[in-house]
Amino acid sequence: MPVTKILIANRGEIAIRVIRTCREMGIPTVAVYSEADRSALHVRMATEAYFIGPAPARESYLVIEKILDVCKRSGADAVHPGYGFLSENAEAARAFQAAGITFIGPDPDCIVKMGSKTAAREVAIAAGCPVVPGIQETMGDEALLEASKKIGFPVMLKAAMGGGGKGMRLVHHPDEFTSSLARARGEALSSFGDDSVYVEKAILQPRHIEIQVFSDTHGNHVYMHERECSVQRRHQKVIEEAPSPHVTPEMRKAMGEAALQVARAVNYVGAGTVEFLADADRNFYFLEMNTRLQVEHPVTEWITGLDLVKWQILVARGEKLPLTQDQIPLNGWAMECRVYAEDPDKNFMPSPGRITFLRTPSGRNVRDDSGVYEGAEVPMFYDPMISKLSTWGSTRLEAIERMRGALTEYRIGGIRHNIAFHEALMDYAPFREGALHTGILDKPFWKRKEQGPDLKFAVAVAMLHELETEQRRAT
Amino acid sequence: MPVTKILIANRGEIAIRVIRTCREMGIPTVAVYSEADRSALHVRMATEAYFIGPAPARESYLVIEKILDVCKRSGADAVHPGYGFLSENAEAARAFQAAGITFIGPDPDCIVKMGSKTAAREVAIAAGCPVVPGIQETMGDEALLEASKKIGFPVMLKAAMGGGGKGMRLVHHPDEFTSSLARARGEALSSFGDDSVYVEKAILQPRHIEIQVFSDTHGNHVYMHERECSVQRRHQKVIEEAPSPHVTPEMRKAMGEAALQVARAVNYVGAGTVEFLADADRNFYFLEMNTRLQVEHPVTEWITGLDLVKWQILVARGEKLPLTQDQIPLNGWAMECRVYAEDPDKNFMPSPGRITFLRTPSGRNVRDDSGVYEGAEVPMFYDPMISKLSTWGSTRLEAIERMRGALTEYRIGGIRHNIAFHEALMDYAPFREGALHTGILDKPFWKRKEQGPDLKFAVAVAMLHELETEQRRAT
């Protein structure tokens, strides 16, 4: 299929990420922007840029017809959806196909199948991939309680159409069951428009470990090892790394092969991620499959040296995967911090606004995937992630120390952000030791550091100096 | 030897480079600055900073007593000299030793020996390392002419104490000999205070290929493969890469082992570089040894994944080399462009001044070792190199395409610079094909590109808009 001009149906850092690879491949890019994004970096960096409507995503970035219209106006013959927005929208993928435009992602049927947790679980079971013990059917309240008793508490309630942690509830005891279920259904309904809920065995202190898979249209499938994504806050990933300190070579191979079984079972095409929960004994269980490029793909790029966006484009062109399984490298260790416009002192409340000052870190084995610039506006309408800072080291500790150095260099003015929170995490003993699980951030470990005496002295000097200057000016 | 606080006797990007590794290792740093450098980035990033005198380097950065004095005031117990300045100054190394301060570099005797081209050549011959046929003795004019006739023209005249291409002359025919020799002696005298000149067989269209070596105080020596540095302008490196497109695995091994023979012969300690000339038939000849960290060390760091500054510090502490020869990796390909404040349209005249605008490239496998920031002043007193931009790719072509993309993102305002020159080089066929030799830039290949129609239109729009705004304001 021809991929000669790519429309990027996204914004922020992922749009920049795709533009960079397209530049290297000599492919012109088409950006789209809402009213809130005329001055955004992706508009400045793309070859072309077109307006698609009001700031709310459902009136711009999520409107399939508008994206199709820009394809026609610009002559783009392919669409890269990034992550979020239309990336796992089967209707969009179908609409592009129908218009003769290459959708850089898997087949719409595959998106549909993997978009339903229950259907995905069925696929995994059929493919011989281990799943968490539980009842995959959605059912009434009474039946769910009975099923939970059979599985044995603690159990986890999950929204059938869910994602991102919404509609998930841990239930320790039958007594809490009814009220927890009501809340889970409520969240599921408001978030996904569907109150279907199912029940699973709860894995306590689980690790979230995922396998990057890649497949072409010729039936070739490879895995690019694992990513460790256990460091989460409210089910949202905060720090990702590759490889995982928990995974042995044997476990890596077993997880990789289990993930490929799932990919093969759905004739997967392109970049995909099979997510697993792992317990302390290195048992692992299929969680879900994301049929798109993942936010945290840079850590995989660091340890393999591969360009995942380039591979996506090659696959979309109908080419074969450039490497076979035994040619996929695994070198050193990579770490990624998600930098958010949010206030760690105020319960991580989003902090949109104008970035009045920006100094980004650089140097050896530091990568900053940023969607902003000095003077840029962080709109209140979208996800407040402004950058992904990643580092590589020959060991995990080296990657951590490099990350801490890079965080020290990162200066963002005008908005609140979570740099200091990440700095504290780099020093947090359970994190450094690699004793990770998805609840590692539940214990309040973080307090903003007191300023050292030198910083106080310096503030005094700067303020006295400014006051003097002001008074001199006034007289 | 204790290395608990490091004074960096340098400025610019190399001072930043050393600070970054020290931060990762938890070692406090001490910067020194001249009158021209109070606002320089290394002063801002170091733990401490001390003033050492007027702008000219001979009154500040080159004054050994001033550096020693700051060691005492700050309690620094080690000095990292960077490159240039005191890095190959045996007297400085001795003075630090005498004061009980660790000099992060080899023994002073070793610096002396390798500082003289003729002595270095004797070492190489004795160590069994091939050298360019020639007469290593310095002698009178008549004797030099006779020797040249014996070697056979063309010959190369070289300053015995020289470096950086100064005092070098290619002589094609005996008729030109006398006048060329006079100019070579004149340049040698004014540049190095010594008019001694020797003669060598001229290698036509040679490649400049160098081997990075590393040695510890326990007699261990490794090489970290080669760097290709043939792309030079007036004997100054412009672009470096690793590995070299000219070097086969056999040649790499032979060159590496020849370099180690030299290192062993002088009981070398620390980071060093053995430079070779190579001809079209893959013969290689010892040129000189640099007893310090090289400007272009990042390309070696890219392909090996190693931190050369960290290794320098470990060796200075008396530790053993972390890896043995067969553990030194070689992955992919790396490219480095030296970004200068200079005007390629005006014969590369230096262009000091204030950087009014700066946007540095980022993203996957892009590294910018910069010594400046937006608002920084590039002083007229020092080397006008402001940054080293390096990229890595799984192949040479990928590294080149990534470099071109990164150059496109690099925006520097307020001063002239050579970004557009590097962009043009990335498209220059002999360069892309890897047909490199030290004269590749002698042929004028470069003309600044005409602006495309879109840029002209946009300039018209911007100017008309500004004019309107101005006129609205005036009325």
Place this chain on the structure above:
Amino acid sequence: MKRTLILGKNQHDVELLRQDGVTTLVWEGQSQTIDILELEPGCYSILLDGRSVEVRLDKAKSADPEAHAYSAMLYDGAYAFSLVDPRRALLSGTGSTGSGGGLLMSPMPGKIVKLLVKAGDQVQEGQTLLVMEAVKMQDELKTSTTGTVKTVHVQEGAAVETGASLVTVEAAEA
């Protein structure tokens, strides 16, 4: 001239002396030589007996013209400092200020959803003065000063920037 630097609940006597080309910071009676360079407006490179520190001051808007107060934040937006005349420091009861002399400032750009006090009201430390909204999340803003509401600088429904003055509370005499 001596001033009082207020950091959270602490206050320090500070003074900058300039003599014979040497600048000295006197902090609670202790002196150290300093060198200060303004790199760009509000951004300072400061050497304290050689130790290199960088400070970026974002002046917060103060609606109180009499204050002579000088509020500042570091680049990470997390700390608030004030510089006042020593007499005022005593008067305003800064021993219990959160963001400088009883002045509540906006921690984010957003909208004032609800005002819960008016001038003259008596308030207690920890009491909610107003509710703000940003990105569809609401936040209750509390005072860290016990005393009397002197001025309410904003109206319900108003859009405010980070650092905007919201409510000034005059501390009760201790």
Place this chain on the structure above:
Amino acid sequence: MKRTLILGKNQHDVELLRQDGVTTLVWEGQSQTIDILELEPGCYSILLDGRSVEVRLDKAKSADPEAHAYSAMLYDGAYAFSLVDPRRALLSGTGSTGSGGGLLMSPMPGKIVKLLVKAGDQVQEGQTLLVMEAVKMQDELKTSTTGTVKTVHVQEGAAVETGASLVTVEAAEA
């Protein structure tokens, strides 16, 4: 209002039309829809029928108050453009200007080492007008206009910034 854009030896009739909220660039009679946004002073994001181009204008100092000329450089410091009234374009003989209307500007910060002309002198295209020095290298600055020296804006020994006006040459009538 129509203007003439001068780029090196070329000149183009240009006009910006604004109607019903749509802005149009007319370039030598050809129209295209444009969208312009000032990102920060002097830095523009421009969409030309969708094509995204960024322009950073560094205004060069012009010492000629009558010029109405508008000189600009892109961020890489390499190109000079002028915008003039069409009548002036004819008068000033811009067909042979280098950096805009016979005005020689400083290409770098440096020192004027030697002035070789004075007001009233006749000069030829390519003739050296003065010698500058920067970083110990000297550079001869030549005119690209044949005509008469109108004004010498600098003195020997003066330190000048990039873009400073040095010498204005009035073009001879063709």
